[in-house]
Amino acid sequence: MLTIKEIVGYYTAKFSVTDFHLEPSGLYEPMEHIMSIPGKRIRPLLLLLACDAFSGDVQASLSAAHAMELFHNFTLVHDDIMDDATLRRGIPTVHEKFGLNASVLSGDALFAYAYKYLCEAPVHYQPHIFQVFTKAAIEILEGQQMDMDFESRLDVTVDEYLKMIGYKTSVLLACALQTGSILGGASIADQMNLYNFGLKLGLSFQIKDDWLDTFGDNAKVGKKIGGDIIQNKKTYLLITLLLEAGDTDKAALLKLFTEKNEDKKVEGVKALYAQYNISEKTLDRAEALYNEALTSLADISIPDADKANLRTMAKIIHDRDF
Amino acid sequence: MLTIKEIVGYYTAKFSVTDFHLEPSGLYEPMEHIMSIPGKRIRPLLLLLACDAFSGDVQASLSAAHAMELFHNFTLVHDDIMDDATLRRGIPTVHEKFGLNASVLSGDALFAYAYKYLCEAPVHYQPHIFQVFTKAAIEILEGQQMDMDFESRLDVTVDEYLKMIGYKTSVLLACALQTGSILGGASIADQMNLYNFGLKLGLSFQIKDDWLDTFGDNAKVGKKIGGDIIQNKKTYLLITLLLEAGDTDKAALLKLFTEKNEDKKVEGVKALYAQYNISEKTLDRAEALYNEALTSLADISIPDADKANLRTMAKIIHDRDF
Numbered sequence: 190m191l192t193i194k195e196i197v198g199y200y201t202a203k204f205s206v207t208d209f210h211l212e213p214s215g216l217y218e219p220m221e222h223i224m225s226i227p228g229k230r231i232r233p234l235l236l237l238l239a240c241d242a243f244s245g246d247v248q249a250s251l252s253a254a255h256a257m258e259l260f261h262n263f264t265l266v267h268d269d270i271m272d273d274a275t276l277r278r279g280i281p282t283v284h285e286k287f288g289l290n291a292s293v294l295s296g297d298a299l300f301a302y303a304y305k306y307l308c309e310a311p312v313h314y315q316p317h318i319f320q321v322f323t324k325a326a327i328e329i330l331e332g333q334q335m336d337m338d339f340e341s342r343l344d345v346t347v348d349e350y351l352k353m354i355g356y357k358t359s360v361l362l363a364c365a366l367q368t369g370s371i372l373g374g375a376s377i378a379d380q381m382n383l384y385n386f387g388l389k390l391g392l393s394f395q396i397k398d399d400w401l402d403t404f405g406d407n408a409k410v411g412k413k414i415g416g417d418i419i420q421n422k423k424t425y426l427l428i429t430l431l432l433e434a435g436d437t438d439k440a441a442l443l444k445l446f447t448e449k450n451e452d453k454k455v456e457g458v459k460a461l462y463a464q465y466n467i468s469e470k471t472l473d474r475a476e477a478l479y480n481e482a483l484t485s486l487a488d489i490s491i492p493d494a495d496k497a498n499l500r501t502m503a504k505i506i507h508d509r510d511f
Numbered sequence: 512m513l514t515i516k517e518i519v520g521y522y523t524a525k526f527s528v529t530d531f532h533l534e535p536s537g538l539y540e541p542m543e544h545i546m547s548i549p550g551k552r553i554r555p556l557l558l559l560l561a562c563d564a565f566s567g568d569v570q571a572s573l574s575a576a577h578a579m580e581l582f583h584n585f586t587l588v589h590d591d592i593m594d595d596a597t598l599r600r601g602i603p604t605v606h607e608k609f610g611l612n613a614s615v616l617s618g619d620a621l622f623a624y625a626y627k628y629l630c631e632a633p634v635h636y637q638p639h640i641f642q643v644f645t646k647a648a649i650e651i652l653e654g655q656q657m658d659m660d661f662e663s664r665l666d667v668t669v670d671e672y673l674k675m676i677g678y679k680t681s682v683l684l685a686c687a688l689q690t691g692s693i694l695g696g697a698s699i700a701d702q703m704n705l706y707n708f709g710l711k712l713g714l715s716f717q718i719k720d721d722w723l724d725t726f727g728d729n730a731k732v733g734k735k736i737g738g739d740i741i742q743n744k745k746t747y748l749l750i751t752l753l754l755e756a757g758d759t760d761k762a763a764l765l766k767l768f769t770e771k772n773e774d775k776k777v778e779g780v781k782a783l784y785a786q787y788n789i790s791e792k793t794l795d796r797a798e799a800l801y802n803e804a805l806t807s808l809a810d811i812s813i814p815d816a817d818k819a820n821l822r823t824m825a826k827i828i829h830d831r832d833f
Contacts, residue, residue: 290593293618304645319630
């Protein structure tokens with residue numbers, strides 16, 4: 190088995206320089222821009238770790254791994270249009286820097302290039318990989334629509350929320366892991382275990398992410414704490430509070446939605462969170478999902494030692510406080 | 512060999528009702544809307560005719576044929592955003608009816624669904640089909656970028672223009688034909704002949720389309736004649752005139768670009784077209800490309816009788832005056 194560092198090394202050696210110095214530059218420069226924003230490349234890494242866990246050919250799987258990263262960046266570019274976002278990790282979004290038309294078209298091209306790189310996977314595995322990837326792609330787009338639909342609703346249930354973040358966030362992690370295991374020659378049962386490992390890990394990650402936005406350490410998270418509260422964002426915390434709050438507290442919460450004083454708003458909502466133990470309930474749920482992820486990992490029929498890298502990655506994702 | 516009518520019948524029996532009655536409706540309703548606008552379904556038809564010409568299994572190829580139509584509609588939805596178009600065949604565009612976010616996301620989903628239907632093609636042919644289709648997809652997006660780039664240029668050459676319309680319009684016809692031939696088990700040489708047949712036919716079609724916009728019969732074309740002239744659109748006619756006009760006439764043309772009186776503008780540009788025989792030159796080029804298409808068709812190594820449907824389609828496309 191390779192080390193995580195070796196696998197990261199293989200990937201960055203092949204794809205550290207994006208290769209979009211192509212014409213027409215109006216199409217390729219925006220692609221280059223988004224791909225150059227430093228990121229953790231977590232999706233390709235998960236694919237390669239899963240492949241390696243089943244003793245698959247990591248070198249032959251690098252292109253499929255890159256497809257996951259290209260697809261992820263496609264969703265970032267188009268989501269930024271829909272959210273009218275101006276900054277991503279402190280750098281102007283494609284939409285902001287190059288305009289609407291360039292962001293629509295270069296997003297499309299990132300999507301197409303994801304398939305181009307998938308076409309470089311070993312031929313034998315391609316039909317299955319195309320099917321798994323395309324299913325994930327459709328679910329991710331459905332998740333984005335659900336997210337937008339939720340903005341105007343106050344009656345979103347926890348199950349609906351979990352389905353939405355599952356589609357929007359977890360499915361691509363799960364798809365990357367399953368694809369890696371396909372490339373490693375895993376059985377269908379083990380592919381499903383890895384898929385579920387990714388799905389639960391992604392849900393745990395997103396719920397923790399919601400928690401950090403309200404209860405995290407300002408200095409570590411690197412963005413203003415309370416942003417979700419200020420935007421009335423339907424997070425796991427807010428949805429749980431909306432479902433559990435009594436009539437008087439719910440009325441107080443709805444009044445806070447229109448509070449202009451940001452500090453007062455954040456303090457007010459946090460007081461309600463405290464009253465209903467929302468912080469603990471949220472962390473409990475994230476922990477439970479993390480444990481479900483580990484159970485799926487434990488169910489995989491390879492020696493425990495071969496799961497070490499995947500377990501390490503899960504722990505890194507779980508333990509983060511930023 | 513099946514008749515064209517039989518093949519159209521098979522396709523419409525399977526795909527006349529689009530199957531996007533799915534949730535979330537905010538994503539699927541716009542897809543249903545664009546797919547319900549009546550169209551000629553020329554791309555799936557070409558795929559199925561090519562498949563049948565090589566005695567392929569037409570029923571097993573219907574989904575791949577539908578993928579071409581879904582992809583085509585994806586490009587329409589996103590092009591309408593970029594052109595800020597409000598109507599398509601007299602019906603509101605997705606952008607106009609459902610808004611920007613819905614048109615970005617439902618366009619993405621049409622792209623993803625094209626791949627979903629390709630995944631239903633016979634497994635044996637999938638890797639090759641995915642490669643051919645993905646290459647076409649990337650070229651089509653590049654073509655759209657070139658088209659936008661040309662708007663601000665006065666020095667576009669005929670070769671550049673042919674490359675742009677080749678990418679933007681012809682490549683999907685060529686891809687559909689090649690894909691059909693792959694599904695019919697054609698040799699690589701015959702696949703390339705069919706690809707070139709589609710490419711040249713598409714170029715001929717687009718140049719004729721440019722001609723019709725200026726010299727067509729108002730009643731038949733069904734839109735205002737001279738629209739391209741009014742918009743200073745870089746058509747085959749205008750590019751040829753810009754390249755051939757002497758300094759005085761070129762200056763007169765550039766002055767007409769800003770003429771506010773539309774009738775005066777159309778008459779002025781048409782007078783310059785007449786002076787430089789642009790109408791004849793344009794029709795000659797369309798005719799030459801049509802003949803090149805027929806030469807590629809003639810080169811295919813199947814009995815001449817089996818090419819009858821493809822020849823009929825080429826003639827229909829070539830002879831149209833609307």
